Each structure stands twice: as structure tokens, then as C-alpha cells.
Amino acid sequence: MRKRTALVIGAGIAGLATAYNLTRHGYLVTVLERRSVIGGLARSLKVNGQPLEVYYHFICGGDHALLALIDELGLGERLHWAPARTAYFVDGHLYPLTSPWDLLRFRPLSLRERIRLGQLILYCRRTTHWEHLEHLTAHKWLLQRLGPHAYNIVWKSLLDLKFGKYGELISAPWVWHRLHRVTRSRSNVLRPEQMGFLDGGTQVLLEALADRIEAAGGRISLNTEVTGLLTRHGRAVGVRTGDADIGADVIVAATQIPDLVRLLPEEAAGYRAQLAAINFIGIVCVMLKMSRNLTDFFWVNSNDRRIPCNGFIEYSNLNPSPQFGGSAIVYFPFYSEVSAPLFSAPDEEIVTPLIDSLSLINPELSAEMIEQVVVTRDPYGQAICPPHFSRQVPAIATPIPNLYLLDSTQLYPSDRCLSGMIGLADRLAAMLR
Ligand SMILES: Cc1cc2nc3c(=O)[nH]c(=O)nc-3n(C[C@H](O)[C@H](O)[C@H](O)COP(=O)(O)OP(=O)(O)OC[C@H]3O[C@@H](n4cnc5c(N)ncnc54)[C@H](O)[C@@H]3O)c2cc1C
Numbered sequence: 001m002r003k004r005t006a007l008v009i010g011a012g013i014a015g016l017a018t019a020y021n022l023t024r025h026g027y028l029v030t031v032l033e034r035r036s037v038i039g040g041l042a043r044s045l046k047v048n049g050q051p052l053e054v055y056y057h058f059i060c061g062g063d064h065a066l067l068a069l070i071d072e073l074g075l076g077e078r079l080h081w082a083p084a085r086t087a088y089f090v091d092g093h094l095y096p097l098t099s100p101w102d103l104l105r106f107r108p109l110s111l112r113e114r115i116r117l118g119q120l121i122l123y124c125r126r127t128t129h130w131e132h133l134e135h136l137t138a139h140k141w142l143l144q145r146l147g148p149h150a151y152n153i154v155w156k157s158l159l160d161l162k163f164g165k166y167g168e169l170i171s172a173p174w175v176w177h178r179l180h181r182v183t184r185s186r187s188n189v190l191r192p193e194q195m196g197f198l199d200g201g202t203q204v205l206l207e208a209l210a211d212r213i214e215a216a217g218g219r220i221s222l223n224t225e226v227t228g229l230l231t232r233h234g235r236a237v238g239v240r241t242g243d244a245d246i247g248a249d250v251i252v253a254a255t256q257i258p259d260l261v262r263l264l265p266e267e268a269a270g271y272r273a274q275l276a277a278i279n280f281i282g283i284v285c286v287m288l289k290m291s292r293n294l295t296d297f298f299w300v301n302s303n304d305r306r307i308p309c310n311g312f313i314e315y316s317n318l319n320p321s322p323q324f325g326g327s328a329i330v331y332f333p334f335y336s337e338v339s340a341p342l343f344s345a346p347d348e349e350i351v352t353p354l355i356d357s358l359s360l361i362n363p364e365l366s367a368e369m370i371e372q373v374v375v376t377r378d379p380y381g382q383a384i385c386p387p388h389f390s391r392q393v394p395a396i397a398t399p400i401p402n403l404y405l406l407d408s409t410q411l412y413p414s415d416r417c418l419s420g421m422i423g424l425a426d427r428l429a430a431m432l433r
Helices: 013-024 064-072 100-104 111-126 138-146 148-169 172-183 202-215 257-261 266-276 347-360 418-432
Strands: 005-009 028-032 044-047 050-053 079-083 086-090 093-096 194-198 219-221 226-232 235-241 245-247 250-253 280-290 299-303 311-314 328-336 370-383 403-405
Touching (some): 013 250, 044 370, 064 418, 111 138, 138 148, 148 280, 257 370, 280 347, 328 370, 403 418
Parallel strands (some): 086 299, 250 403
Antiparallel strands (some): 079 194, 280 370, 311 328
């Protein structure tokens, strides 16, 4: 009997997990990836011969689909958990915010405001329903819950610097879920959050998936950009790449939504308009490899206008891997609209003011301690989720028969995450069995 064929566009985690699942269901699978490497937003690059993730990735206790896959691929021994110490940098001071005692000592807020913030965190940890928040912006919800002063100190700059002009439009459920996911990573509220990581980073998981796909007869074709979707009588029948038309029974777009929009044919104008109504914000991330620590914390949020981004992630404080040779690895994410000057600014225009500002955080830091600088940009770092976003979220089965879409927005109100995408790939495999 002829094997069913599947084309998967994109070798990010969603595409690879889909290809892995479908090869096990007997499909002959080809993954088409325009980059020269697998991994998408979770890709690594080589720094001094060692793979380093271009963006930080940590694992939460509730990331069930990811944890199950790690186990299934025999990578359990490479999974480690560590306390994730967090802090807030406000007006020149670094305040630990790891435990409830830290919160009680958080001087930028009044005692009453600290208690209200603690109540909000507890509420988000305990509540599993979010639908009643759907009509609210995070701005309005947090202002109501915390009052204007505490909102301005803790949330305003985080939302403004991350989402720019969309800062006040982000939905309350999106913020609820971020707090929910992270605070659920504590065994109890008095303990610090425990975050997981893979020894060798996400690359280890991606390579294990790629090996399994290829061992089962699947193919991963790098440097292969899909330039169009082929349809016949309204059904998807294949894709066009630079040099060939390739047919298949099933086509899975495991891309970001705007990438699929570009591939859709004229006759899918309605669907295209539905997808194009979802806005994204780009990311420019500066990774510094430094000969000494910047702080003792894993995650630092900032509300100090002199620091040009809304915080940083000192990844080596979670995962002090020998692979980093004793150096500190720190990521500084800058979110920016692709059309804004920041997104296409020369690297030094972003990096120089950033490095200059770091002595505010650690006065002992000097430019000589910076061993390596890597700047990475992606145009679709984060979808913008306004109130009632659940009405906009596209389904996995598209209106074009035989074409399926996997995209982070389908996780709403959850934020984009590896585990969520693996879960979506599992749902798709169940649909195509
Ligand atoms: C700064 C940052 C930090 C993050 N931190 C975490 C974290 O700590 N924990 C966590 O779980 N998640 C985290 N994430 C989220 C996680 O990285 C994403 O949810 C996940 O990688 C998305 O995978 P994906 O396969 O859906 O999409 P992508 O990774 O975007 O993959 C899509 C792939 O499709 C390819 N493609 C697109 N169009 C075409 C085409 N026409 N032809 C061929 N190929 C094409 C792209 O090149 C890309 O490789 C983070 C993301 C960012 C940006």
C-alpha cells in the first residue's frame, strides 16, 4: 500500500515534533526549512565551537508535553532543576524578589501595595479559569488590583518596553497565564520557583527529534524555502520551493502566522485577511558572554529608564554549565516593531548604550569583562493578544482542506512555549492518525 505523504514547513520545535509523530503513524515525511539550521526560535549557534541558544529557554514544572517527550527520547538524565532566583531593578537598586519575605521587604511599594501584589500572585497561582478576564486589558486589570503607584513600578514599563504602542492593549488573561505558569513551578509558595533546563540546551532535544525522524525514513531539507502553496479545486496538494513543486497528501505549516500568510493563494483571501489581522512584535536579543557574573539572579526585571530593556536573564545562574567555561551568559531581550528603527539599527547602536548602562547594576563591571557579544533578530518574536483574542485564534485545521497550521497563538492565553507547541503537534497527530 502507498504510504501517505506529509510536508512540514518549518523545522522549529512544532515542525520537528509533528514530523516525529507522523513518521510513527506511517507517513513519509519531509520537513522543509529555509534556514541552514533546525530549531527556529529555539535554535543555537556555535560560539567558540560550543552550541549556545540564541534565546534563553527554561522549563516549568507544568510543561507536561515537553517533559513527556524528553522522557520518551531517553533524555531524562540530561534534565536538571534549579532554583530560579529573581529580582527587580528599580531606580538604581536591585531588590531580590524570590520569596514572599523578599516581597515583604520590597521598599519601592508601600506595605499595603506589597500585600496586594502578593494577593495577585497567589490568585494567579490558584486560579485555573481566565474566561472572566477575557474582556479586560492587563493595564485595566492590574491598575484595579494594584493601584496606580504599584502598577507603574511593577508592570507599566514591562508592558510598555515589551509591547511598545500595544502595551496598554494586551489582554489580562495573557498576564494571568504568565504568572500562573511560573508560580506553578514552586512546590509551595514559600519556596523559590524551580526551573528546568537540558544539559546541552534545547539543541539536544531538537537533534534527538531530527535523528528519530531520519531513522524512520523522514527527511529534513535545510536551506529550502517554501515560496507558495499549491492547490487544486480548493484543496492543498503541495508546495513550491525555489526549484521544484512537491506534492503531498497533507501539508503542515509549522511556521509563524505571517510566514503562512505569504504562502496562501489568491482564492484564500478571506483566510489570509483573518490571519493578517493578528499583529506580531519582533525581537532583538543581545547575548553577552562575560568573564564574571553581572548579578546572582537568574531573572531580573527592570524599571529604571536608564536601562534600555525591561530586564535580563542571566542564564548561567540557572544552568552553570561547564560548557560556558566559567563565563556568565546573559540575555537582554529588546522587543520592537519590525518597522521601528531599533529593529534594523546597527548592532553597536544597541549594544554600546546597553553595556554602558550595566555599571548601574554592577559597578564592578567593565567593558573588558565582555568576552563575546551576539545579537539575534527575529521578526515574529511575540503575538499581540488584545482582549477577546480567543475569537481571533486560528484553528489547527485551516479552511483549506489538507492544510494544517501550528502556531503559538493557538496556545492562548498561554504564552509561546516549547511544551505548548509539542502539545499542539500531538493534537495534530491525533487528528491525522
Ligand atoms: C526570546 C524568547 C525566549 C523564549 N523563552 C522560552 C522559554 O524559556 N521556554 C519556552 O518553553 N519557550 C520559550 N520561547 C518560545 C519558544 O522558543 C517558541 O514557542 C518555539 O520555539 C516556537 O516554535 P515553532 O516551531 O512554533 O516556531 P519557530 O521556532 O518560529 O519555527 C518556525 C520555523 O519555520 C521556518 N519557516 C518559516 N517560513 C518558512 C518557509 N516559507 N519555508 C521554510 N521554512 C520556513 C522558520 O525558519 C522556522 O525555523 C521563547 C521565545 C523567545 C523569542
